[in-house]
Amino acid sequence: MTARFSLLNALLLLSSLLLQPKGIHGGFREGFSSKVGNEAKNKMKDEAGALNGMTREMFLMKDKEWELQPVDFSCIKNLKLRRHCQKFLNRPVHMKLSARKGKYGLRAQGQSQSGKRLRGFWRQTTPSAKGEDLLKIGYDEAVKQRLTSVEFEIQLPPVSKKSRKLPTVIYSIVVEPGSMNPKAIVPRGAGTVRILPDGHGDGEDVNTLTIGKAFVTQPMRSGIVDPGWAKGRLVFRKGRPTGVV
Known part of the structure; x- marks a missing residue:
């Protein structure tokens, strides 16, 4: 039982x-x-x-597509080199970033408006200004020294068929976290653009030309303002340049 x-x-x-x-x-x-x-x-x-040598900022940037805006190459005295650069960079170039290591940083691929693919690299750099120089520069430049600097590099084809040198254009921008989204990375103002007419080369002394400034942005979709509504209203045009909305 x-x-x-x-x-x-x-x-x-x-x-x-x-x-x-x-x-x-x-x-x-x-x-x-x-x-x-x-x-x-x-x-x-x-x-x-x-x-792979990626920082937190680079890790958040790699999955986004970036646009290298056109540069003014009028300061280049070499007419052949100037026209060659304008041929590829007269319109925005789309950059797709990769986490794979390359010779001059992490690999990237650029694509021009005409569909031409360009080899590229991207990397993080350290601020060049020293602490004692902060009192001699402006406020914006001093703030940039406290932020992360990233370089986008585009290697152009040779200027002539007889040459093997790859002219290289480098965009150096300062990025910071977004104010509303902590996982967003946004550029702080325009970046400095320089060109290596003969490429990187094998020696330490590399010929470098400082071109000026240009923006690195993200492709944006069309806005919420109806172009047909805004085109004929002067109140919308007040303080804005004329052109296509």
């Missing part, structure tokens, strides 16, 4: 465990495991980026 009673209790206990709802234990276990899995994936991504 005692053995039969204990067997019956064991069956009742087993059935109650099998029929128990998953709302408490099952749901907690599933949520906990998914949270741990996401944290592990994010940690693996961060470690992979660190191994």
